[in-house]
Amino acid sequence: MIDRPARIAPAALATVIVGDQGAPTFRLVAIYSVLHFAVFALLGIGAAFLIRAIGVAPSLLMGAVFGLGVLGAVHYGALLITGTGPLTVLPQLHVLGANLLGGIVMMAYLHHAMRTVGNCKKLLDKMSRRAVSRTTRTGSLADYQAVQFDIADSYIELE
Numbered sequence: 001m002i003d004r005p006a007r008i009a010p011a012a013l014a015t016v017i018v019g020d021q022g023a024p025t026f027r028l029v030a031i032y033s034v035l036h037f038a039v040f041a042l043l044g045i046g047a048a049f050l051i052r053a054i055g056v057a058p059s060l061l062m063g064a065v066f067g068l069g070v071l072g073a074v075h076y077g078a079l080l081i082t083g084t085g086p087l088t089v090l091p092q093l094h095v096l097g098a099n100l101l102g103g104i105v106m107m108a109y110l111h112h113a114m115r116t117v118g119n120c121k122k123l124l125d126k127m128s129r130r131a132v133s134r135t136t137r138t139g140s141l142a143d144y145q146a147v148q149f150d151i152a153d154s155y156i157e158l159e
Helices: 004-018 026-054 060-082 092-133 145-158
Strands: none
Touching: 026 060, 026 092, 060 092, 092 145
């Protein structure tokens, strides 16, 4: 019985958004799911820009604060806008747990992405140093235009 609200939540929230009080349909669940995905995508992009502007690495604590603060505010703001009572759709602990987990997962993903970009920058630096250090019969490997283009293309793709 505990997992029942989680199964009916998309249909119930979609019904509130669309205004149809009929039985949950695939259309309602699809509308809610797309809207939910779009909101989380925008929040993730916003979090990534904020983290880059601040210049700190995402952490689990930042994820907990983001989940409980931002995701909670978005959830209850949406309920306020639609005029739905908070406990008529989902129990409070489900919302807090889901927001906490969502924030932590989002920060873990951003942390992994930042590490990947950092590793790519290190590899690009190694590639550049290798091209300068290697010599051919006619000079340095870095003097060849094809090598310069490849390194420049790699740098552009990374940025």
